[in-house]
Amino acid sequence: MKTRPGNRQRGIAAFEFYFVLLASVLLLFMLILCGRMAWYANVLNKAMYDAARMVASAPPEVLTNTAVNPQLFAAAGNMVADALAAAGVSPGIGPGSVQVLCDDVTCAGNIPPQSVSLHVRLPVTPDGIGVDALIAAFGTSDWNLDAVVEVSYAP
Structure with missing residues (x-):
């Protein structure tokens, strides 16, 4: 039985379609x-x-006072958490997830800082719409989105 040259190409379109679809x-x-x-x-x-x-x-007396500034920093953290929740970002951040620094050190002392920065690590988890497999393909299911915002101090 002789094979015709065209028969060897049989099924190649399905094979190509599979890889293009993938x-x-x-x-x-x-x-x-x-x-x-x-x-x-x-x-x-x-x-x-x-x-x-x-x-x-x-005011500088609030920002540099270690007895008062934890409430200010907690309010800042709650502000970030509330904004994330309002936008539907899940799972969001927990209490104490926002770190506030003055001139890249903790806010304490008598000298007002030149700048204030906030540091946050937002965990990003799979969302259940098929992206889970793609995240897992990169070797982990836990990603973090790290963000830093720095502004000038202007009481």
């Missing part, structure tokens, strides 16, 4: 993941900037 689905999930990360970063950055402005507008 690449397209992975690209779609990657775009969804990148879009979600950009959205989280944008919401987090805006919330942190508002909280940093609130802390930076506090």
